[in-house]
Amino acid sequence: MRSMRVVARWVVVLGMLGCSRDSGPITLPPVVVMSPYQLPGVVVRGAERGWWKLASQPVRYDEPLPVGVTMYCLSGTTRRGRYVRPGIVAADPRFFPLARYIELYVGERYLGRFLVDDTGKRIRGARIDVWSASCSEARRFGLQHGTAVLVRRESPSTAIRQAGQTAAAAAR
16 A cells, blocks of 8 residues: 555656656657768668679679678678677678778668678678677678678778777777
8 A cells, every 4th residue: 555655756756857658759859960970871772682683793883783791790800810800791702802991871871980800600691790799689680681882991191980880999
């Protein structure tokens, strides 16, 4: 009986503060993010199913490639012998050579610039596997369709922030 009184008091207090379940979702004003980096637009061309089976050479620089995107959360080292960390992806080396950077888009959302540093038994063809520290996030992500662009290495004077990297680390 006492717990019912305590709950009733909280309901009355919350009601006085304007908190109610009928108010609907909280809406916030839109945020516009401006970036000093100007990236060229990417046009995704449609491809026939299974076209990648006939590919005999890696993707060319700045050429958009439709890919399947998944996430993984394993710990340990990559194919190149480095520890996994944010900003690492696994890819088929026939398409994306190791130690190269790609820019990854899922739909119209830009995921970031990633280092191709790993391969995998199940990563064959036009597929990118992004490393995540959270296994639950990797499971929630599932398989999504996106676009990968193999990008040239920038000169050291150009500071581009890699996916998963803090702003302080990018400034070094």
